[in-house]
Structure formats: C-alpha cells, structure tokens
Amino acid sequence: MILKALPALMFLILPSEGQGVRQAKIVKWSPEEASGVIRMVNLTHDAEQFITRQVRRRGTLKSFYFTGGYRPAREPPVTSKVNPLIYGAGSSYTAGLKNTKCKDVFIWNIHYGIVSPLGLRVNVTVQPIGRKKNVTVTLDINGASTLRWSTRNKNLIRSNVTSAIVEQECNFSAEVSFKGYVAYHLEDVRGDMPHDDAFNIVGLKNHTKGLEAYDNMLVYNVTGIFKHKLVCKDDGVTQHGKITPSIQ
Template sequence: MFRGSEPPRKDMTMIILKALATLMFLIIPTEGRTVHRATAVTISPEIISGMTRMVNLTSKAEKFTKTFVRGRGTLKTLNFEGGVRPLREPPVKATVNQLIYGPGCKYTEEFEKRKCKDVLTWDIDSAIVSPLNLPVNTTVRLIGKNRTVTVALDFNGASNLTWSSRNGNPSKRKRLSALMEPKCHFSAEASFNGYIAFHLEEVRGDMPKDDAFNIVALRNPTERLEVRDNMLVYNVTGTFQHTLLCKGDTTKPNGKIPRSV
C-alpha cells in the first residue's frame, strides 16, 4: 500500500485505527473464526413483556389441529420433528437469514483508550418461540479493539441477547463509565419449512390416528406470520446497542456519534 520510506509507527497506528473504525460492524463469513455465544434472556411465550411480543408456534399448531379435527379425536401429541408421518411430509426445518442493521450504528471516530470492554445487546420486540432452535452468527466490529468478533445468537424464545468482550457483570466492575452507546434497529427473517405431525386418541369416523399438515397452514398476517415459497416466515425485529464501558475518566473521543434514524 505504501511506497518509499516506511511511515513512523505513530502515524501507521493512526492510519490503521481510522481504517478499522470506519464501520462498527460488518456481515462477513465466519469460516475459520472463533464464534462466541451470546447470553439469552427468555420470557413466557404468547405474552407481551415490556416491549417484547412473543408468538408461540406450538400453541398455534395445537389450535389449528383441534380446529381441523373438530371433535373426531383427542389430540395426544404434536411433533415438529418426530412423530409418525409419510415420507412425502418431512419434518419442519428452521433457518434464519443474516441480520440486517439499520442506520445509527456506524462509528467513525478515533479512539485510543485501552481499558475498555464492549457490551453488545440485542433487545427483541417481535420474538418467536417453537420447539426448534433459531441459530445465526453475526460479526461485529469492536469499538475498543482492533478486531471483529463473531457472536452466535439463538432467537428461539429470546427477548434479549447479550455478549461482552470481558467476563463478569459490567455493573459490578468499579469505575466503569459508558463512553458511547450507539444503537440501531435490526431484523432477521426466520423461515420454517416442512410438516407438523400429530397423534390422536379416541378417534371417530374415518379420522386417522396419525396425520400431518404443512406448517404454512399457520399463516396469520395479523401476527406477522407470512408465507413465501412454501415456507412460513417471521421477521424477528428489535434494537441493537453497542455500549463501550471504560475504566478511569469519562472523556469522550473527538467527533460525534451518528444518531439512529
């Protein structure tokens, strides 16, 4: 990149810091990287807790099955993955697309403090719970370090996900002050493809004891359960906040942090 004589070490350090701080987070491949798992906070399904609304796919499936059976049997078990089913009706599989971050989390300031820890928080306002995990990796550029970190998230049943660059409870560390707290909205599309199997007891008429139905039957636009390409999709949304906690004085670096839109 450079030609001629090598620039002084101090100038080189400043150039590197400016380049690394242009974007606070990047969505990049995770192959060959260490993946760190976030800590999840869960709430009871099918309730509104604070700013989190949780959609419960299991209860939706139970309600649909009972409506379909209409008194011709008693629902005994419900299986997203197991159960007795024809080969042409495969179990449900869940996938989560990469997170999409909105404006407000770009960080372009110079930063030189070293005794700091990055705390990453995903507060979820539209959540979903089912018997299936909803894993996805996201890569975030740390403000207080010259590196990125890949964090493993699982959105199933979660109302909050948190990861810290250092161990310990941030609130119990002495003389730690929040230098900056950029935040932005995020979204991640979860999709479900396959059949839900159910087993009945006390069947009447020609109702089979074992049957299955396509999960797309749970479509409900009012609760943001949509259908696309023969898959049931739900958009997990919330607010991402990147807090930088530093030891010592609370002097902030020069410049301004972009506001969330």
C-alpha cells in the same frame, strides 16, 4: 419501516475464517414477565390450536411433532432457517474516549419474537472498537427477549463510580422461515378420521401475528433494537474528537 443492509457496519455478517465462535448470553421471554414492549408468537401453541380446530370432535389430540412422529415420506419434518440480520440507520458517535480500559457490550433487544420447538441460530460478526480482529457471535433468537455479548478487559476495574459510557443503537430485523409438515397422533377417533396425520406448517399463517406464507414456507420477521456500548473506567477518560462510528 424499511430496513436495509449497511456495508460499512462494524457488526456485519462476515465469514469467521477459522476464528472461534462465541455464544451470546440469552434472556428467555417468559409469559409471566410479559410486557407491552415484547410480543412473542408461539408456534407450538398455534400448532396445537390448529390441529384441535381441524379435528374438532372426531378425535382427541395425544401428541404432535415438528420433527418426529409417524409421517409419510412425502410429508418431511419441519426445518428452520434464519437469514442474516439486517440493520437500520443509527446515530454516529460525537466524541471519542482516550482510554484503553474499556469493554464493548453488544445487545440485541427483541420486541417482536418467536417461540418454536426448533433452534433459531444465526452467526453475526462484530468488531469491537479499537480491535483489528472481528469476533463471530452465535445468537439463538428462539424465545429470546434479549441477547448480549461483551468483550472482557482485565484492565476494566469495577467501582462504585459511574463509568463513562458511549452508546449507539439502531433497529434490526431477522427473517425466520419454516418449511415442512407437523405430524400428530389422535386417540378416540371417530368416523374415517386417521390416528396419524400431518399438516403443512404454512397452515399457521396469520397476517395479524406477522406469520406470512411465501414459496411453501412460513415466514416471520424478528425485530428489535441493537445497541453497541463502550463501557470504560471513569478515571482518566478524556474526549478527543470522534470515534469511527460502527453505524453509518
């Protein structure tokens, strides 16, 4: 499936222009709670397995480092980058709500994710419905299965009655890239095997896992479903036409 950037989205990546950045709540992926819905690539595990295969019986792996460890100057530490999120087409609202006692909930559910020793942060700018100002939210997609951020409305009253909910969703993707060398230290070395060495992270490329090598970088696409919900107090909610959709 090909995803494209949509210039009219309310949740476009935009400059924050000095406004405070909010942190999205993160639900971390856990192998014990893994399901068929979420697939997670683990770079730390893959790096350890790669070194073990390279060394074989000529030494014992003691430690390895994405950013530290002994390394020549020509073998720099691994750095990471997350490109702006790209959103696919989504459904538009069919009804509006004439009620100000609402809050917006933005959810990024990750289906294909990645775990690494590095932070994988990206800023997204969302525009809550009925508000003129954008809000910049930081997402750390490293090892995350779900990221959530919501507005707070003092007028939103909790009750046992089901609240009115308007929702729209679409696919999203974020390209993550890694560049540099993973350093490692061996013990009980045999022959001419050095105690300290490093390998280019592009050596972890694996088409089956979605890890590709481009321009001396290891690239992976984090993908999932983005949801924007408008949750309102149920009393006094009336339909009145059409909400301007945040997804075109």
